[in-house]
Structures are given as structure tokens and as C-alpha cells.
Amino acid sequence: MAGITKRQFTAGRAKSRRGTEESPFAKWTLISIAMAFCLVFLLLPLVNVFAQAFAKGWAGYWKAITEPEAWAAMKLTLLIAVVSVPLNVVFGLAAAWAIAKFEFRGKALLITLIDLPFSVSPVVAGLMFIVLFGLQGYFGEWLQQHDLQIIYAVPGIILATVFITFPFVARELIPVMQATGTDQEQAALTLGANGWQTFWHVTLPSVKWGLLYGIILCNARAMGEFGAVRVVSGNVAGKTQSMPLRVESLNDEFQGQAAFAVASLLAVLALVTLGFKTFLEWRQQREFELAQHAGPAEAEDSGIPITSKIE
Amino acid sequence: MSIELRKITKKFGEVTAVNDVNFAVNDGELVGLLGPSGGGKTTVLRMIAGLEIPTEGDIFIRGQRVNDVSVQRRNIGFVFQSYALFKNMSVFKNIAFGLKIKKWKPADIAARVAELIELFGLSSLEKRYPHQLSGGQRQRVAIARALAPKPSVLLLDEPFGAVDAKIRQELREWLVTLHHDLNVTTIFVTHDQEEAMEVSNRIVIFSKGNLEQIGTPREVYEQPRNEFVARFVGVMNVLETEVSGEIARLNEIEFPAPGHADGARLRIGFRPYAVQISNDLALLPYRAVLRHTFFLGILLRLELELPSGLIVRSRITKEEYAQLGLEDGREVSFQIKNYRVLASESAKLPPELEARYQSPPSIGENI
Numbered sequence: 001m002a003g004i005t006k007r008q009f010t011a012g013r014a015k016s017r018r019g020t021e022e023s024p025f026a027k028w029t030l031i032s033i034a035m036a037f038c039l040v041f042l043l044l045p046l047v048n049v050f051a052q053a054f055a056k057g058w059a060g061y062w063k064a065i066t067e068p069e070a071w072a073a074m075k076l077t078l079l080i081a082v083v084s085v086p087l088n089v090v091f092g093l094a095a096a097w098a099i100a101k102f103e104f105r106g107k108a109l110l111i112t113l114i115d116l117p118f119s120v121s122p123v124v125a126g127l128m129f130i131v132l133f134g135l136q137g138y139f140g141e142w143l144q145q146h147d148l149q150i151i152y153a154v155p156g157i158i159l160a161t162v163f164i165t166f167p168f169v170a171r172e173l174i175p176v177m178q179a180t181g182t183d184q185e186q187a188a189l190t191l192g193a194n195g196w197q198t199f200w201h202v203t204l205p206s207v208k209w210g211l212l213y214g215i216i217l218c219n220a221r222a223m224g225e226f227g228a229v230r231v232v233s234g235n236v237a238g239k240t241q242s243m244p245l246r247v248e249s250l251n252d253e254f255q256g257q258a259a260f261a262v263a264s265l266l267a268v269l270a271l272v273t274l275g276f277k278t279f280l281e282w283r284q285q286r287e288f289e290l291a292q293h294a295g296p297a298e299a300e301d302s303g304i305p306i307t308s309k310i311e
Numbered sequence: 312m313s314i315e316l317r318k319i320t321k322k323f324g325e326v327t328a329v330n331d332v333n334f335a336v337n338d339g340e341l342v343g344l345l346g347p348s349g350g351g352k353t354t355v356l357r358m359i360a361g362l363e364i365p366t367e368g369d370i371f372i373r374g375q376r377v378n379d380v381s382v383q384r385r386n387i388g389f390v391f392q393s394y395a396l397f398k399n400m401s402v403f404k405n406i407a408f409g410l411k412i413k414k415w416k417p418a419d420i421a422a423r424v425a426e427l428i429e430l431f432g433l434s435s436l437e438k439r440y441p442h443q444l445s446g447g448q449r450q451r452v453a454i455a456r457a458l459a460p461k462p463s464v465l466l467l468d469e470p471f472g473a474v475d476a477k478i479r480q481e482l483r484e485w486l487v488t489l490h491h492d493l494n495v496t497t498i499f500v501t502h503d504q505e506e507a508m509e510v511s512n513r514i515v516i517f518s519k520g521n522l523e524q525i526g527t528p529r530e531v532y533e534q535p536r537n538e539f540v541a542r543f544v545g546v547m548n549v550l551e552t553e554v555s556g557e558i559a560r561l562n563e564i565e566f567p568a569p570g571h572a573d574g575a576r577l578r579i580g581f582r583p584y585a586v587q588i589s590n591d592l593a594l595l596p597y598r599a600v601l602r603h604t605f606f607l608g609i610l611l612r613l614e615l616e617l618p619s620g621l622i623v624r625s626r627i628t629k630e631e632y633a634q635l636g637l638e639d640g641r642e643v644s645f646q647i648k649n650y651r652v653l654a655s656e657s658a659k660l661p662p663e664l665e666a667r668y669q670s671p672p673s674i675g676e677n678i
Contacts (some may be wrong), residue, residue, distance in 0.1 A: 181393075183391050183393050183395035184395050184396075184397055184398070186362060186389075186391070186395065187389070187391060187395040187396075187397070187456075188397075188408070188412075189362070189382045189383060190360060190362070190382055190383075190387060190388070190389035190457070191408055191409035191412055191456070191457075191460065192383045192384075192409055192412045192413055192460065193383065193408075193412045194383065197412060201397075201408070202397055202399075205397075205398075205399035206397075206398055206399060208399075290442055290443075
């Protein structure tokens with residue numbers, strides 16, 4: 001939406017300055033501050049990640065990312081994403097559907113709960129799971145008796161990640177679904193479609209961009225989560241160490257170049273996510289603009305073929 | 312009897328949206344549900360479709376009680392006010408949707424859709440998406456989509472609400488022709504009395520959840536059953552008069568009121584066209600100044616102001632207007648040719664009950 005407003009603003013601007021516009025001095029000062037900030041705090045560190053990663057050349061880089069521990073970290077990170085993203089897609093769809101299309105008691109509570117992971121520190125989130133499933137936790141004894149390990153093992157890492165990435169899909173979908181309303185679904189029902197057919201043919205296509213956007217953000221966070229995973233994983237290299245944890249432990253061991261090499265993979269993931277996100281926003285905006293402006297040539301003429309009969 | 316509603320009541324929580332409504336629609340009829348917004352007409356339509364479940368009462372479609380039959384199995388076509396076209400599907404796929412769901416063979420689907428596209432003047436638009444269509448085109452796609460699976464009833468919610476005035480007129484005429492050609496039982500909802508009068512075989516008038524009157528356009532216009540109907544269908548002057556000496560009076564205007572006691576209050580209504588105007592000030596009993604002329608096309612609506620400030624509306628043709636040499640500010644004389652007692656307030660009954668159950672008023676002709 002912000003993109004559209006900006007475009008209309010620039011398009012509508014004449015050569016002379018508007019009365020409401022700031023002086024050129026103020027304008028350029030603000031722009032310079034924003035640009036300088038982004039350069040120093042965002043772009044430079046990013047460039048530095050790659051500079052450090054390749055400090056020992058291609059060979060050093062290759063060695064760092066093909067170590068068994070690095071491989072294990074990558075596989076674990078992928079596993080985390082592969083399990084937690086679909087879980088949150090299902091949950092997000094269900095929650096967004098419930099919130100956008102039904103009126104029920106506790107709706108406000110549900111919306112607040114969805115936001116909870118955003119407001120809780122990831123470390124606290126991790127500790128919550130330790131309290132629940134750790135050896136001294138509420139279910140610890142029972143889990144031990146049944147030979148199930150959650151904390152300091154992959155299930156705990158995935159639980160923590162699911163918790164942290166909980167809001168992404170739902171948060172993206174709720175406004176989209178609210179805006180779409182229920183008319184199209186009702187129309188599908190009157191045409192004989194059952195609930196599943198309606199969902200598959202009507203609901204899902206109409207929220208696809210929002211859903212994809214949510215999935216991308218959810219995926220980025222699932223792969224990049226540090227705090228909560230650090231607490232529940234035990235951080236055992238080669239076993240319960242995801243990529244962000246691997247970066248930290250390499251750094252602690254003064255293996256700067258190796259740490260940056262693994263970090264660069266995460267940075268690439270971030271850049272790909274950003275690119276994909278921009279692409280989706282562009283697509284979405286284009287569809288929106290098409291819907292706004294695609295006035296058909298014959299809009300004036302109703303084109304009804306049989307009116308003459310009535311004369 | 313294609314559709315029948317028996318003692319239908321619908322409550323949303325504490326609010327009664329539809330109150331004890333009974334009516335029947337014959338096979339092949341085109342019926343308009345008319346009323347102000349919040350009158351319950353859309354709720355009635357949605358209950359027939361199965362999108363709302365009645366709190367009490369039974370709905371029959373072709374003799375079968377359908378209260379427990381799901382929307383999907385009622386075999387109705389529903390056109391939403393917003394059209395609710397599937398945004399992500401082309402015109403062809405929109406129309407084909409119901410057939411695909413009902414597992415028609417692809418060849419049959421293609422034939423049926425082609426037939427509808429031809430009939431609805433949508434040729435060359437099959438591949439377009441809803442956002443690439445004009446309002447009128449969208450509406451025709453919505454109707455085509457609803458009709459594709461050959462429903463036994465077509466239900467339309469405010470079908471002309473979302474298009475501009477010129478196209479609305481064309482669509483009305485088109486709907487009448489379409490209904491004539493297809494002969495499918497059709498019920499539509501509207502808040503526009505002109506639209507209901509022009510399009511429907513019969514009109515069902517709702518107000519505040521109650522069915523006020525059902526009848527042909529002519530019946531509800533000429534024999535309104537109560538004041539609400541009289542005022543809602545067409546324009547009506549309504550005067551609150553008081554009887555003294557068997558004459559009902561409001562300022563200068565008087566009506567004979569034989570049999571009514573002194574002090575009784577009568578609400579008297581008359582249509583604008585019942586007000587006859589002359590430029591000869593001595594010819595007709597009342598005098599007034601022509602305040603405003605509203606041009607409605609062939610007909611003009613005049614606002615007459617009496618010396619006491621009372622406003623009476625009249626309607627005459629352009630020719631009469633020219634003949635009489637009228638213009639705003641001219642003084643004229645007028646008379647009220649016929650009128651109707653809408654309600655008389657007495658100690659016995661509250662006014663609206665009396666208005667509804669009273670035998671037709673003894674004074675005045677049909678208006």
C-alpha cells in the first residue's frame with residue numbers, strides 16, 4: 001500500500017514546489033540521514049560478512065562450509081524449517097479463517113495470543129519449554145519413563161521454533177481474509193461446492209500472495225532463530241546445533257573466518273527472502289492496480305444484446 | 312406453487328429481523344421483495360437460499376420442505392449484491408464453476424457456458440477476469456453463473472444496486488426479457504420502489520421484518536393496505552387533520568368526514584397526480600403559490616405553498632404545464648380530486664392496527 005501512495009504522490013507533483021512541501025534543504029538533509037544510517041548500520045555489516053567469509057579465499061570458504069559440523073548445522077536448520085513452516089501454515093490458515101470469518105467469544109483473546117511470541121523474549125520462550133519438558137520440568141519424569149527426549153534434542157528445537165514463528169502466517173492472512181469477506185465463499189456454496197472445494201478453489205487462491213508472503217517471513221525466522229533454540233538445544237556441535245548457533249560457537253572459538261562463512265549462508269538466505277518478498281509485493285500491487293484501473297473500453301455500454309425487443 | 316414460506320420468523324439474538332411472514336411464489340413468477348433497508352427482505356431471500364436458517368416456520372420449494380436441506384442441495388441460483396465473482400477465475404471459469412462442482416462432462420460444460428455467454432452478450436469476454444469487466448458485465452456474469460446449473464429458482468439480492476443509473480435502466484428491461492425467455496421462477500430484493508414496480512409480476516412489501524402487503528404493482532399502488540405501503544410505493548401527500556362538524560381540516564384544506572366525531576384525528580393521503588391545478592384563481596377552491604418545479608422528464612413535480620405555509624405536491628405533464636403558462640412564483644388555484652383516509656385515531660384502537668384491519672375507507676375513491 002505504501003508503494004502506491006508514494007507513486008501517486010510523485011506522479012501528481014508538478015515542477016514547482018507544493019505549498020505543503022518542505023524546503024529542499026530539509027528534504028535533502030532527511031534523505032541523507034536516512035541513507036547514511038542504512039549504509040553504516042545495514043549495508044556495511046552485510047558487505048563485511050562476505051569480506052570476512054572470503055578472507056582466506058575460496059578454498060577457506062569452501063572448507064568452512066563443508067566441515068561435518070557445518071553440514072550437520074545446515075541439515076538441522078533445513079529440518080527445522082521443513083517441519084515448523086508447514087505446521088504454522090496450517091495453524092495460520094485455521095486461525096486467520098476463524099478470526100476473519102466467524103464471530104465468537106474469545107476472539108480478542110485469540111488475536112492477542114497470536115501476537116504473544118512477538119512480545120516475549122525468545123530466551124524466555126526457550127525457558128518455558130525447559131520448565132515444561134526438561135528433566136526437572138512438569139512432564140520431565142513422564143517423558144523420561146517413556147524414553148522420550150524433547151529438551152536438548154531436535155523435537156525441543158522444533159517446538160521452540162514453532163512457538164517463535166507462530167504469528168507470521170496468521171498475521172499476514174488475517175487482514176487479507178477480512179478484506180475479501182465471505183461473499184465468494186457463499187457464492188461457491190450456492191453453486192453446490194462443499195467446504196473443502198470452497199477452500200481449495202476460492203479461499204486459497206484469493207489469499208495466495210498473503211500466504212506466500214507469510215511463509216517466506218516464517219521460513220526466514222525459522223532458519224534464523226537463535227535465542228529460543230540456544231536455550232532448548234544444548235548446542236551440541238553436529239547434533240543439536242543449527243546454523244545461527246554454529247556461527248556463535250565458531251566465533252567463540254576465535255574461528256572468525258569460518259563463523260563468517262556460515263553466517264554468509266544465512267545472509268544469502270536473508271537476501272533471497274528480501275528479493276522474493278519484494279517480488280511478491282510488486283506482484284500484489286500490480287494485481288491491485290489492475291483491479292483499480294483496468295476499466296474496460298466498453299464500460300459505458302452495457303452491451304446487452306436483447307434490449308431492442310422491448311421497445 | 313414454486314416457493315412457499317409459512318410462518319417464517321428469524322431472530323438474530325434479541326433482534327427480530329423477520330416476523331411471522333407467509334407468502335407463496337408461483338412457478339415462473341418474477342417477484343420483487345421491496346422495503347427500506349433493515350426491513351428483512353434480504354434475510355428472507357437468504358433463508359430461501361439456505362444461507363440463513365429460519366428461527367421458526369417452514370420453507371417449501373416445489374412442495375418439498377427444505378428447512379433441513381443444505382444450501383448446496385437446494386438447487387437455487389443466487390446473485391449477490393456485490394456479485395461475488397471469483398476474482399481468480401476468468402469469466403468462462405466463473406460460469407463453469409457450478410457445473411464443474413456438479414461433475415458435468417467437460418464437453419457439456421463448454422456447451423452450456425457457450426450458450427450462456429451467447430445469451431448474455433458476453434462473447435469475446437470469456438478470458439477476462441472480473442476486475443477487467445464493467446459493472447453491468449460483472450452483473451451479467453454473476454447471473455449467468457447462477458443460472459448455469461439450471462436452478463429451479465433464481466434469487467437476486469439488490470441486483471441493480473451497484474451499477475450507474477443509465478445501465479440500471481437497461482438491466483431492468485433486460486432482466487424482464489431474460490425472465491420472459493427462460494421462465495425461471497425469480498425473486499429479487501430491492502429498496503427502489505420504481506424498480507420493483509417496473510420489473511415484478513408481484514411485489515412483496517416489507518417493513519421492520521413484517522410483510523405489509525403482497526400484490527401486483529397496480530394493486531399495491533392503487534390499493535395500499537396501510538399508510539406505510541401508501542407512502543413507500545410512489546409519492547403521497549399526507550395530512551394530519553382534525554375533525555370538527557363532520558369536516559376534517561388542516562389549515563385551509565378540508566375534507567368531508569361524515570360519521571367522525573368532533574376532535575377525531577384523521578390522516579389523509581392523496582397522490583400528487585390527484586391535485587388538479589388551474590391558472591384561473593377563481594376556478595378551484597384552494598389557492599397556492601408555485602414554489603418549485605422539478606423536471607422528471609415528461610412529468611413535472613410541483614411544490615405548491617398555501618398561504619398558511621402548508622406544502623402540497625402535485626404532478627402534471629409538460630404539456631399541461633405549458634398550457635397553463637406556469638412558472639415558479641405564479642399563483643394558482645387547485646383542488647384535490649381524490650384522497651384516502653390512511654388512519655383515524657380514536658379511543659378504541661391504536662392507529663396502526665386500525666389502519667391495517669379497517670375495512671376500506673368509506674370516503675374517497677381508490678387512488
